[in-house]
Amino acid sequence: MGEAGDLAAAVGVTGLFAALAYLLRMVSAGGAAGGMVVGTLVYASLGAPGFAVLALFVVGGSLLTRLGYERKRRSGTAEARGGRRGAKxxxxxxxxxxxxxxxxxxxxxxxxxxxxxxAALGAAFADTAESEVGQLYGGRPRLVTTFEPVRPGTDGAVSLPGTLAGLAAAGLTAALGALLGLVEGAAVPVAVAAFCGTLVDSLIGARLPRLGNGLTNAAGTLAAALAALLLLGVVR
Structure with missing residues (x-):
């Protein structure tokens, strides 16, 4: 298949996935549009294996967001718009x-x-898992910098159940990447890098809560990508 065919396949597959995610109320209209851009570029660059890892994050993150949603809504920690993710x-x-x-x-x-x-998508998935599971089952979480008890949903808060969920999500993403040939013989370093990204996310959230979730999440995924390159010996 030529470059035009590859691009057409990327647009087609991503468009179908974005439409389905919108119909299933996983994303808002803006989220579907933003996801279309992200998905098309990923598919065009890494093919179906890359898109499959992205889909794991989107579907897995949405399911975790919906887990116990009413309970999280009553406590004031639930995602807005019924858990549908937006373009940002x-x-x-x-x-x-x-x-x-x-x-x-x-x-x-x-x-x-x-x-x-x-590693970057593993960090994003792990961060979602830590947040959503921690808010449900983490009891009284603690601030990552001082370990003082804080309210669920506080920026930089961590809990044991949430941390274990994050580790599982990071490991699952790395394992899928290895299975699909994106991570050759480096599943463990990539999982470690992904989890390191969530630690950076939590530290930034605790130190700079006014930075906002978007920039904090981006910083965490960047830290995970750099950690993967470092652990693989690309960055010295």
Missing amino acids: NALANGGVAVACALLSALTPFREAFSAAFV
């Missing part, structure tokens, strides 16, 4: 992954940047 969320969580996908396709360092891509 798609770009904040997927922007770094898109950059890694493009660098994988356009530079000689395909394997390294495809691993960084998986």
Whole structure:
């Protein structure tokens, strides 16, 4: 298939997925549009394997957001708009992954940047898992910087159930990346890098709560991508 065919396949598959996500109320109209951009670039750069890792984050994150939604809504910690993600969320969580996908396709360092891509999405998925599971089952979380008890939903708050969920999400993303050939022999370092990204996310949230979720999430995914490159020996 030529470049035009590859692009047509990317647009077609991503458009179908975005429409389905919108109909299932996983994303808002803006989220579907933002996801369309992210998904098309990922598919065009890394093909079906890259898109599958992205889909894991989108579907898995949406299911976790809906888990116990009414309970989270009553406590004031639930995502707005019924849990539907918007364009800002798609770009904040997927922007770094898109950059890694493009660098994988356009530079000689395909394997390294495809691993960084998986790590970035693993961090985004792990962060969602930590937040959604922690708010339900984490009891009274603690601030990551001082370990003082804080209200659920506080920026930079961590809990044991949430942390374990984050580890599982990071590991699952890395395992899928390995299964699909995006992470060759480096699933463990990539999972570690993804989890490190969530730690950076929590530290920034605790230190700079006014920065906002979007920038904090982007910083966490960037930290995960850089950690993957460092652990794989690309960045020294």
